[in-house]
Amino acid sequence: MTAMLKLDVDGRAVEVPQGATVMDAATRLGIFVPHFCYHKKLSIAANCRMCLVQVEKAPKPMPACATPAAEGMKVWTQSEQAKQAQNSVMEFLLINHPLDCPICDQGGECQLQDLAVGYGKGQSRYAEEKRVVLHKSVGPLVSMEEMSRCIHCTRCVRFGQEIAGVMELGMMGRGEHSEIVTFVGRSVDSELSGNMIDICPVGALTSKPFRYSARTWELSRRKSVSPHDGLGANLVVQVKHNRVMRVLPLENEQVNECWISDKDRFSYEGLNSEERLTKPMLREGSGWREVEWQEALEHVAKRLGAIRSRHGAEQIGALASPHATLEEMALLAKLARGLGSENVDFRLRQADFSIDAKRAGAPWLGMKIAELGALDRVLVAGSFLRKDHPLIANRLRQAAKRGQQVSLIHVAGDDPLIALANKAVCAPAALPDLLAQVLRAAAEARGKPVPALAAGANAGAAAKAIAASLASGTNTGLFLGNAVQQHPRAARLHALAQALADILGARFGYLGEAANSVGGYLARCTPAERGLNARAMLESPRRAYLLLGVEPELDCGNPRAATNAMRAAEFVVAMSAFRSRAIDYAHVLLPTAPYTETSGTFVSTEGRMQSFNGVVRPLEDARPGWKVLRVLGNLLELAGFDYDTSEQVRDEACAPDAVATRLDNRVTGVESGLEAEPAPQSSAAMQRIADVPIYFADPIVRRAASLQQTRDARTPMASMHPALAARIGVAAGAKVRVRQEGGEAVLELACDEGLPADCVRIAAGHPATAALGAMYGEITSVERA
Amino acid sequence: MLSGESLKKIDTEVAKYPADQKQSAVMAALALAQEEKGHLSTEVMDFVAGYLGMAPVAVYEVASFYTMYDLAPVGGHKLCVCTNLPCALSGAVEAAEHLKKKLGIDWNETTPDGRFTLKQGECFGACGDAPVVLVNNKKMASFMTPEAIDKMLAELQK
Ligand code: SF4
Ligand code: FES
Ligand code: FES
Numbered sequence: 016m017t018a019m020l021k022l023d024v025d026g027r028a029v030e031v032p033q034g035a036t037v038m039d040a041a042t043r044l045g046i047f048v049p050h051f052c053y054h055k056k057l058s059i060a061a062n063c064r065m066c067l068v069q070v071e072k073a074p075k076p077m078p079a080c081a082t083p084a085a086e087g088m089k090v091w092t093q094s095e096q097a098k099q100a101q102n103s104v105m106e107f108l109l110i111n112h113p114l115d116c117p118i119c120d121q122g123g124e125c126q127l128q129d130l131a132v133g134y135g136k137g138q139s140r141y142a143e144e145k146r147v148v149l150h151k152s153v154g155p156l157v158s159m160e161e162m163s164r165c166i167h168c169t170r171c172v173r174f175g176q177e178i179a180g181v182m183e184l185g186m187m188g189r190g191e192h193s194e195i196v197t198f199v200g201r202s203v204d205s206e207l208s209g210n211m212i213d214i215c216p217v218g219a220l221t222s223k224p225f226r227y228s229a230r231t232w233e234l235s236r237r238k239s240v241s242p243h244d245g246l247g248a249n250l251v252v253q254v255k256h257n258r259v260m261r262v263l264p265l266e267n268e269q270v271n272e273c274w275i276s277d278k279d280r281f282s283y284e285g286l287n288s289e290e291r292l293t294k295p296m297l298r299e300g301s302g303w304r305e306v307e308w309q310e311a312l313e314h315v316a317k318r319l320g321a322i323r324s325r326h327g328a329e330q331i332g333a334l335a336s337p338h339a340t341l342e343e344m345a346l347l348a349k350l351a352r353g354l355g356s357e358n359v360d361f362r363l364r365q366a367d368f369s370i371d372a373k374r375a376g377a378p379w380l381g382m383k384i385a386e387l388g389a390l391d392r393v394l395v396a397g398s399f400l401r402k403d404h405p406l407i408a409n410r411l412r413q414a415a416k417r418g419q420q421v422s423l424i425h426v427a428g429d430d431p432l433i434a435l436a437n438k439a440v441c442a443p444a445a446l447p448d449l450l451a452q453v454l455r456a457a458a459e460a461r462g463k464p465v466p467a468l469a470a471g472a473n474a475g476a477a478a479k480a481i482a483a484s485l486a487s488g489t490n491t492g493l494f495l496g497n498a499v500q501q502h503p504r505a506a507r508l509h510a511l512a513q514a515l516a517d518i519l520g521a522r523f524g525y526l527g528e529a530a531n532s533v534g535g536y537l538a539r540c541t542p543a544e545r546g547l548n549a550r551a552m553l554e555s556p557r558r559a560y561l562l563l564g565v566e567p568e569l570d571c572g573n574p575r576a577a578t579n580a581m582r583a584a585e586f587v588v589a590m591s592a593f594r595s596r597a598i599d600y601a602h603v604l605l606p607t608a609p610y611t612e613t614s615g616t617f618v619s620t621e622g623r624m625q626s627f628n629g630v631v632r633p634l635e636d637a638r639p640g641w642k643v644l645r646v647l648g649n650l651l652e653l654a655g656f657d658y659d660t661s662e663q664v665r666d667e668a669c670a671p672d673a674v675a676t677r678l679d680n681r682v683t684g685v686e687s688g689l690e691a692e693p694a695p696q697s698s699a700a701m702q703r704i705a706d707v708p709i710y711f712a713d714p715i716v717r718r719a720a721s722l723q724q725t726r727d728a729r730t731p732m733a734s735m736h737p738a739l740a741a742r743i744g745v746a747a748g749a750k751v752r753v754r755q756e757g758g759e760a761v762l763e764l765a766c767d768e769g770l771p772a773d774c775v776r777i778a779a780g781h782p783a784t785a786a787l788g789a790m791y792g793e794i795t796s797v798e799r800a
Numbered sequence: 801m802l803s804g805e806s807l808k809k810i811d812t813e814v815a816k817y818p819a820d821q822k823q824s825a826v827m828a829a830l831a832l833a834q835e836e837k838g839h840l841s842t843e844v845m846d847f848v849a850g851y852l853g854m855a856p857v858a859v860y861e862v863a864s865f866y867t868m869y870d871l872a873p874v875g876g877h878k879l880c881v882c883t884n885l886p887c888a889l890s891g892a893v894e895a896a897e898h899l900k901k902k903l904g905i906d907w908n909e910t911t912p913d914g915r916f917t918l919k920q921g922e923c924f925g926a927c928g929d930a931p932v933v934l935v936n937n938k939k940m941a942s943f944m945t946p947e948a949i950d951k952m953l954a955e956l957q958k
Contacts (some may be wrong), residue, residue, distance in 0.1 A: 176855075185857035187864040189922070198856040199842045 021090040034076075034121070037079040037090050038066060048092050048132050049101055050700060051108075051216045052168035053080035056273060057177055063108070063168050065130065067100035068092045076100035098134075103453060105134040111146045113163050113215070114139075119542040121218030123231040127166065147163060148194050153183075154202035156209055156277060156722035158223040159195070165219040167193050169391055171211040178274065179205040180412050180432030182402075195219070203445040203724045206709055207403045209280040213263065213273075219612045224284055224721045225261045229253075230400060237630035238265055240617050241279040242338050242610040243713060245527030246384070246406050247619025248275045252611060252630045253282070259283045259611050259631060269385045270623065276405040277725075278709055278716055283611070285718035290593045293635035303598070308638065308646075310353020315603055318586050319354060322559045328355030332557040335361040335540050336564035337529035338713045339640065340615025341660045342623075343607075344531065345668035346564050346644035347536035353653035357546025358557065361535035363565065364572040364707070364779070366789060367505040370550040376679025377536030380620045381524025382492065388414040392488030393480065394514065395526070396424045398496020400431040401726065402709040404526050408433065418564040420488070422481040424449055426498055426704050427776060435466060436484050442771040443702050443791045447504055448472060448512040456482030458518050466514045468507075491521035497707065499571055503791050524680050527620030529713070534618035537669040537677055556580040561642060563588045564607065568596050568716055568785040575758045575788045593714055606637040609715060613639035614661040620676045624671050626662070646778040699795065701739070703755065704776040705790035711780030731778035732765040733797060740766050743797050756788030762798045801847040806898040810851065811883045814935050822852045824931045826862050830869055839870040867921045874917040875910040880934040881944075890930035890946065896920075898946040899933075902953060915957070 019030045024041050031040045036059070037785075041048045043056050051063040061081035068079045071089035072324075076096060091097055109131060116122045148162040169186060172195070178181045183203045187196045197203060200581075203211075203440045212220050234253035241248040258607040263285045293313035296303045304313075322330055333351040335344045339361070348359040362368075387393075387410045400408045400423070413419050420436035424793035427445045434482065441449045451472035456479045458465045474482070485491055493516050499508045516523035526535055535541065540550050548553070551574045553567070560581065567577035579586055581600040589597035592609040612633040616626040641661050648656030658664050669677060710716050710728040722728060733753050743752055747766040753761055753775065760783060770776055777784050802810070813828035829852060833844050840863050849856040863869045867880055881887075881896050881954045900906060903916050910917045929942035933952070941952055 182855035182858055185855070189865045196857070198845075201856075212892070452873050478821060570834040 020084050020086045020088075022084050022086065022090065025091045025092055029377060031084050031103055035084045037068060037077070037082045037084055038190060040090070041068075041079060041092060046092055047078045049078060049134060051126060051130075051166060052170060054173075056171055057170060057173045057214075060169050060173065064104045064169050065101065065108070065134075067097060067104060069094045069096040069100075071567050076172065081352075081395065083128065100132050103474040104137070105131060106140070107134065108166050109135060109139065110141050111163070112166065113145065113161075115161075116166075119161070119218040120221045120226050121165065121215075126216035129362050130746070134377055141685055146191065148314040151196060152200075152202075153197050154208075154726075156223055156281060157203055158221045158226055159219065160221070160226075161194060162219055162266075164217045165195055166217055167195070167215060169785055170214045171195060171220055172655065174207075174211050174214055175205065177378055178210070178409060178412075179207045179298070180409075181205055182213070183208075185464055192350065192516040193215070195581070202726065204275050204401060205408070206727065207274060208328055209277045210264075210274045217556050222261065223280075224437075227718045229255050229260045234484050236724040237481060238627065239627045240273040240612065240627045241275070241785040242530045242617065243278050243282065243716065244276070244404055245380075245529060245620030246404065246531055247530065247617055247621075247623055247625055248406065250275065250279060250627075252557075253344065254294070254631055257631045259286050269383070270619070270621075271406055274406060274409070276709075277722065278712075279406070281722050282716045282719045284720050285715040286592075286609055286611055287722070288593070288718040290595075290718055291634055292591055292594045292604055292635070293637055294606060295636065298602045303604070305781075308636065308643075311451075311605060312643070312647055312650055315588050315647060318602070319559060319588075320651065323354055323356075326558050329358065329547075330558040331356040331357040331561070332552040332559070334552065334563065334567070335359070335567045335685075336534065336570060337361045337363065337532050337535055338715075339531060339564045340610070340613065340616050341531060341534040341538050341618060341668060341712055343644065344535050344540035345639035345664055346641055346648065346656075348538060349538045349563065350644055350648050351561065352626065352653075352654065353651065357542050357544075357675055358552050359540050359542055359546065360549035360552065361531070362500075362539045363549050363567075363570045364432060364501045364790065366472075366501060366503045366550060366572050366791065367550075368550065369506040370509060370682045371541065371543065371548065373682045374676050374679070375532050375681040375682055375683060378525045378623045378680050379527065379533050379678045380494070381522045381680050382616075383411065383622070384619075384621045386418075387411060388419070390414065390488075390522075391419055392485050392491040392521075393419060393421045394424065394453070394485055394491075394493045394515075395421065396493070396495050396508070397426060397446060397498030397500075397502065398423075398494070398526055399425075399427070399429055399498070399706045400433070400496065401429070402706070403497050403528070405709075407526060414791065419486045422484055424453070424481070424713060425773065426718060426774070428704070428767070430675060437477065437481045439481060440769065440771055442774050443498070443502060443704060446499075446502060447507045447511060448755075449478060452478030453485070454511055454515045454518070457486050457515055460486035463518050466518075468511055468514055480560060485515075485519055487520070488519070488521075491519050493519075493521050493523035494526050495524070496526045498704075498791075500525060500528055501705075501790050503789070506682075507706065512682070513682060523778065525620065530617045530619070532562065533620060533622055533678070534616065534624075537618055539668065553577045556583050559585060559586040560584055560588070562591070562597070562601075564591055564714065566591075566593075566595045566597070569711070569717070569780050569782070570713075570780075573756075573789045573792075574785045575756050575778070578785065590643060591714065592637065593718060595714070605643055606635075607640040607643055608633040608637045613641070615639075615641070616661075616665050617676065618669075622674055626667075626671075628667065655715075657673070659663075700773075702774045702796040703787075703790065703794050704770070704774050705779040705784075706776065707780045708778050711778065717780075731784050733782050734765040734770060734771055734776040735774065735797075736769045736770045737766040739775070740764060743799075745797075746800050751797050752800040753787065753797050754795040755792060756795070758786035758788060760784050761788055764797075802833055802836055802845065805827075805834050805850075814852070823854045823858070826852055826854065826859060827866075830863055834869060839873050841871075841891055859867045861909070873910075876915045878917045878919060878936050879936070880919040880929075880931070881919040882922070882924050882926075883920045886923070886927035887930040888925075892931035894946065895931040895933070895944045895949060898949050901947065944951060
């Protein structure tokens with residue numbers, strides 16, 4: 016226990032822990048001290064001086080944000096002296112600040128404007144010229160058009176250094192000549208950059224996509240939940256005229272704190288994109304005809320019935336996006352089962368399903384997100400952490416600064432911007448061996464018998480260092496990232512991680528890939544014993560497919576197999592918010608509502624069940640997916656499709672209080688069938704490493720225009736270690752033809768020293784690579800194009 | 801980017817600080833880089849950033865803060881006049897005017913023959929000697945009356 020200090024603010028007694036500031040003490044009492052540079056999540060800069068307060072025995076006013084609280088201290092935040100100081104600071108701040116509130120995008124939600132009302136004068140005494148700061152261009156998301164408004168609080172700079180982990184903005188020059196800049200005209204590329212807009216207390220940094228499209232007081236604010244990564248960030252969706260205009264974070268310390276990723280923030284542009292599907296459509300010959308819902312659904316029911324009676328129900332496959340709601344997935348699964356087919360799945364990018372039958376429950380993070388920071392040792396395996404889980408990466412980044420030792424085992428050298436204790440990079444095929452090495456070294460370090468799984472492993476220096484770090488902890492967490500979930504030997508990786516967790520007494524779990532990666536399990540949108548999983552459904556093609564929010568050529572682990580299966584099918588129903596390639600192969604297009612236009616539920620990777628309401632009405636004829644499926648169930652005369660609300664669907668699938676009982680990462684009997692890891696064979700073949708770039712990951716974000724202009728959304732390249740490029744004889748920047756499983760793509764070659772030998776990194780989720788095969792499969796050839 | 805000799809000197813500076821605080825050597829490193837290259841180009845700052853494990857923009861902050869660093873090429877002699885208040889009250893305004901007239905250039909300009917560049921500086925901590933001019937970042941010239949300036953220019957012109 017740290018000692019508590021007693022002090023007095025505005026005549027009221029308060030206790031704060033040692034090390035707290037006067038600002039903390041005032042906040043604890045609910046007393047507002049005006050401030051600009053102070054931000055609870057950032058370091059103290061004390062450069063704006065707005066928070067000056069009177070302190071007993073201090074000869075001059077003191078900045079509350081930077082003055083440590085002391086025992087017996089007496090503070091006045093609104094005394095004559097304090098007020099005079101605050102008013103003077105405000106006058107200084109306004110000297111160079113333009114008086115352009117009426118045309119400023121921040122107007123109405125500006126801290127400077129608000130405080131100027133309380134602390135400023137009605138009239139300025141400053142008659143001289145104001146200073147002009149030129150605008151800067153830093154990319155498609157953050158606007159720095161009106162930098163004369165900047166008050167140099169450096170919140171944006173500190174945000175980059177401390178939260179985003181990369182200092183992209185800095186303050187150039189000195190005194191009167193100070194300016195916020197990037198390094199000589201570079202862009203701001205952080206995946207968290209939009210938060211700078213929120214914390215900028217004035218209208219200097221504004222949102223490029225939102226600028227000048229609405230006034231803040233015209234917007235209705237509605238709560239929602241992010242449909243993207245597994246975090247389940249809480250959102251405020253701002254709406255005008257039934258259109259989503261902007262998305263901001265809804266503060267939730269347990270989940271997203273006060274931040275959201277740029278994907279959560281700017282993806283709404285996709286909702287308003289031209290590519291929205293707004294009418295049910297039926298294929299007629301080679302063309303399409305817009306029809307009424309009734310006709311479309313009757314057609315679907317008739318055709319599905321016919322295929323079932325002619326070829327058997329097992330010829331029907333149902334695939335849901337892991338970004339679909341729990342209710343949609345539950346009803347899709349129920350519908351398929353009602354038809355007699357057990358072929359339902361949502362794990363579109365997964366390759367290895369061999370532990371399905373042995374799972375004790377739904378795989379999840381294994382702990383609360385908010386507990387991540389308290390771990391003292393962490394191992395993350397197979398994760399493009401920064402891009403796959405921007406805010407979980409931030410939790411670890413902050414914890415690492417406090418002494419948490421984070422080790423990373425991965426298939427690429429991408430910098431997570433975390434002060435890592437250890438890092439080991441290996442080819443995808445060598446990942447099980449590397450984990451087995453760590454397992455063996457950890458068993459030896461803890462003096463425990465080496466599990467059979469790791470018997471053949473020969474721990475190298477990197478594995479030993481990781482094991483030593485992990486074994487020295489008392490509160491350890493092991494987390495398996497997207498690359499493990501998509502790995503062709505995911506079952507073995509799971510078994511190894513589970514064994515490692517047992518030896519260390521660690522918690523272990525998955526960094527869930529998508530908003531409903533847990534919810535899909537709870538909705539039972541996975542095949543039981545005799546059903547086909549997502550991969551099998553595509554590799555042994557079905558005659559009919561029901562697609563729920565899925566773009567198979569972009570969302571599946573093997574886009575080539577997926578496309579072939581779709582093209583060969585007799586009947587494909589695409590339920591989607593967007594027009595997509597389905598135009599080429601589907602027979603019915605049903606416009607379903609995205610998360611802003613339907614009620615629904617996402618279960619985040621920490622097992623947090625978050626239900627939300629639609630924030631706008633569905634666009635034109637689009638309808639909530641759960642209602643579409645309900646009607647379809649009725650038309651097919653299936654039992655149990657009489658729901659009035661989405662809550663009924665949810666509670667039938669999994670009542671909120673039952674979630675905890677259904678989460679379990681343990682897999683029993685997983686070792687049987689898995690021998691000791693064979694030593695990795697050196698083969699001449701090239702392996703593919705496929706990340707899913709942050710802005711290609713799901714159908715909404717793919718259509719978010721501004722995000723698509725960022726560096727992270729560049730067309731995928733074929734990246735490889737320079738040694739491999741030299742062997743192929745092609746220089747970086749040249750075009751290469753990549754062949755895989757009979758498909759090919761022409762991509763620019765890039766060299767990356769951080770990649771393991773004999774691997775080619777080619778991103779998934781993009782049309783440019785959709786003709787290729789499995790994400791972590793073998794590459795047939797790479798040659799000059 | 802930088803010569804082995806400069807790098808060796810930078811390494812000596814780096815060695816003065818704890819291993820995880822290499823960035824403490826940034827000022828010395830920039831000074832050495834400028835000595836070799838004449839001025840600090842974007843590429844040089846980028847290199848120093850990489851060498852010290854810093855964000856390039858953090859190096860830029862330092863390089864743009866101090867008047868001793870030049871982000872663009874300067875003439876053979878860089879004359880930096882203190883124009884802060886104490887100096888300004890004791891003749892710096894005249895000194896500056898005189899220099900501008902004599903050289904035929906304004907602040908931040910270089911004479912056409914490339915020999916002189918004129919800059920403004922902030923207090924050099926030598927207010928008692930006002931007006932003061934810092935010559936080539938190293939040599940402080942005190943009591944710069946117009947006559948003293950003429951003498952200094954004549955000397956430098958040699
Ligand atoms: S741009 Fe905004 S956040 Fe950054 S220093 Fe200026 S006022 Fe502060
Ligand atoms: S808030 Fe305290 S000095 Fe800025
Ligand atoms: S003001 Fe010129 S040296 Fe101090």
